[in-house]
Amino acid sequence: MKGQTLKENKDFRRLYYRGKNEASSALVTYGMKSRGNGVRYGITTSKKIGGAVERNRARRVIRAAFRNIEPQINGSWDFVFVARTRTTKCKEDVVERAMLAHMKAMGAVDEED
Template sequence: MRYRTICKNKEFTRVYARGKSYVHPQLVLYVAKNRVGHTRIGLTATKKVGCAVLRNRARRVMRAALAEHLPADIGGYDVILVARAQTPRLKSTQVSKTLAKLMRAAGLPDRAVPRT
């Protein structure tokens, strides 16, 4: 499922200011309700993460983790993931586990099927 993206700076600023943040050494999750009615996603990797190759890898790994865990029908939320310095050096399974923990802390539903 392809999610709609947060593109404008004022939308990012609103989520940073009014949203709730959930911090982990590998990743930061910001969540805020929106009035649009559908979920929007923003991925951020600053220059502290590294060169362009590492920033793109961090965004790619975060996007894969979101596709695995975020259901399409959770309602109107703005979700921003911010990469930390170690994010591009991690495997996608590690980022996926971290995102699952952060989503559980945020109270967002998880699409991934629990393992038995």
């Protein structure tokens, strides 16, 4: 099952205002159970975190970490991941650990892992 990407501004805003959020030094995660079928995600990288090269690297690392965690997600969820300045310097496994901890706290992933 491949996660679909969020593209509409209204979907991002809905998660920012009504979703649960978790933050760490490497990543901010907004999540919300959805009525649809499957998992959808979006990635936000502000110009504050660096130039185009840094922003693209942050998106690539977040996308790779999400791909590894996605099979463990229970049910239908929407997620928005916000990159931080440190994300551009982090390895994928650091971001993946932070993302997994955030999803466990939200209840999207079982605690047993």
